[in-house]
Amino acid sequence: MTKILSTILSFLIFSCILYAQDKDFKEVNDINKTQTELAKLSKNTNSIQSTFIQEKHLSFLTENIISKGEFYFQSPNKLRWEYSEPFNYIIVFNDKNILIKDENKLSTFDTESNKMFSEINNMMIGSIKGSLFTDSERFKVKYLENSSQYLLELDPKLPEMKSMIKTIEIYIDKSDISVSSIKMIESSDDYTSIKFVNRKMNQQIDNSKFNLK
Amino acid sequence: MKSEFRIQKIKILHIIRNSKFVILNSIFFSILVVISSCSNPYKKLSKQDYSHSQIKNIPYALPYSEKTIIYKTDIRFYKNDISGLLIIKKTDESVYRIALTTQFGLKIFDFELNQGNLNVKYCVEYLNKKIILNTFEMDFNLLLMQMNFESLTAYDNKMESQRVWQLKSGKLNYNYIQNINSDKIENIRFKKRNSEKISLGLHSYKGDIPENISLQHHNIKLEMNLKLIQ
Numbered sequence: 147m148t149k150i151l152s153t154i155l156s157f158l159i160f161s162c163i164l165y166a167q168d169k170d171f172k173e174v175n176d177i178n179k180t181q182t183e184l185a186k187l188s189k190n191t192n193s194i195q196s197t198f199i200q201e202k203h204l205s206f207l208t209e210n211i212i213s214k215g216e217f218y219f220q221s222p223n224k225l226r227w228e229y230s231e232p233f234n235y236i237i238v239f240n241d242k243n244i245l246i247k248d249e250n251k252l253s254t255f256d257t258e259s260n261k262m263f264s265e266i267n268n269m270m271i272g273s274i275k276g277s278l279f280t281d282s283e284r285f286k287v288k289y290l291e292n293s294s295q296y297l298l299e300l301d302p303k304l305p306e307m308k309s310m311i312k313t314i315e316i317y318i319d320k321s322d323i324s325v326s327s328i329k330m331i332e333s334s335d336d337y338t339s340i341k342f343v344n345r346k347m348n349q350q351i352d353n354s355k356f357n358l359k
Numbered sequence: 360m361k362s363e364f365r366i367q368k369i370k371i372l373h374i375i376r377n378s379k380f381v382i383l384n385s386i387f388f389s390i391l392v393v394i395s396s397c398s399n400p401y402k403k404l405s406k407q408d409y410s411h412s413q414i415k416n417i418p419y420a421l422p423y424s425e426k427t428i429i430y431k432t433d434i435r436f437y438k439n440d441i442s443g444l445l446i447i448k449k450t451d452e453s454v455y456r457i458a459l460t461t462q463f464g465l466k467i468f469d470f471e472l473n474q475g476n477l478n479v480k481y482c483v484e485y486l487n488k489k490i491i492l493n494t495f496e497m498d499f500n501l502l503l504m505q506m507n508f509e510s511l512t513a514y515d516n517k518m519e520s521q522r523v524w525q526l527k528s529g530k531l532n533y534n535y536i537q538n539i540n541s542d543k544i545e546n547i548r549f550k551k552r553n554s555e556k557i558s559l560g561l562h563s564y565k566g567d568i569p570e571n572i573s574l575q576h577h578n579i580k581l582e583m584n585l586k587l588i589q
Binding site for chain 2: 200202204206207209211213227229232233235237248253266309310311330332333334336338340
């Protein structure tokens with residue numbers, strides 16, 4: 147009985163710590179120092195391979211909509227999102243080309259002809275590479291931290307971006323200066339959060355991952 | 360012998376005359392059928408009138424489902440392809456939220472359909488035009504059976520194993536076509552002065568909810584294909 151109680155108690159304490167970690171973000175004291183620290187992000191990130199879990203929150207739903215898959219990034223501008231849930235869907239950004247495989251149908255676009263995809267591409271690569279929060283023309287940036295993470299809050303300045311997104315939150319682990327999650331909050335407060343788990347940094351990624359046939 | 364031959368000849372002539380009559384008759388009859396089908400194709404079928412509140416007799420569960428329904432959706436609108444997840448949630452009696460998000464989660468639109476009226480909570484700029492919103496209003500009203508109507512009549516088409524539930528409002532007809540064998544609504548047709556404007560096919564039911572829905576407009580280049588996820 148005492149064993150069960152102590153397990154429950156330790157679980158509760160652990161949950162409280164986790165909760166506190168998540169909430170306890172304060173503005174950083176020295177922005178310049180943080181910026182120097184975060185500059186490592188773009189230097190350190192040549193490639194990423196990771197599982198991702200995407201959660202969509204809509205105010206009128208009690209449960210979030212979950213999507214999952216594999217994520218690949220190769221510097222400077224190659225990206226592959228391979229969704230396996232709730233259905234198979236692959237989107238590849240390779241320089242100026244966008245390739246989409248929707249179940250078995252392949253389609254190609256170029257980023258110039260599709261503004262929305264181009265914007266998403268810039269946002270994702272910019273978040274991961276760290277170029278987004280140095281883009282003071284397009285974003286107002288707030289630097290926060292807790293004991294284990296940095297949190298960057300980016301408010302878009304351009305009206306076309308503002309109409310889609312209120313704030314982008316980028317969570318960066320202090321241990322290896324890598325992005326652990328991104329949260330895109332819309333003006334209605336509905337949000338999409340993407341968590342990167344089992345991240346493998348700077349490992350060789352086969353070039354075929356950025357081509358679709 | 361000769362008289363026998365004459366009798367046969369008369370008989371043959373009679374048959375020819377008769378068959379001419381039959382052919383003429385059948386042409387006349389087909390013209391009649393075509394004319395009558397222009398006015399109401401179900402006129403000759405046995406029918407039964409229902410009151411407004413008996414709309415629940417239509418075996419169509421989608422509008423009444425309390426669950427969150429998610430369809431993988433592809434919309435082709437002229438040369439634009441829009442794809443993502445369509446989320447349908449009944450939030451109250453005759454009130455629905457209908458949202459489309461991209462694969463990455465960003466919202467394309469978020470509508471409330473309240474007693475058949477579409478209210479825009481959010482819509483990307485390129486779709487936020489009155490004519491497009493009116494089209495969506497009509498489409499979702501058809502899908503969720505939310506339109507206003509004056510009368511409800513069911514026609515039994517035994518030859519086709521169908522029962523046609525017809526909601527009528529002036530010159531507008533909304534036909535929910537039930538397959539008698541499967542007991543499911545498999546087609547929805549919207550007609551204005553008997554010319555078809557929108558048709559929906561509902562296939563492979565999973566319980567009460569159709570797994571595949573294809574919606575097609577006949578006067579504009581707009582089609583939607585939905586595939587059930589949840």
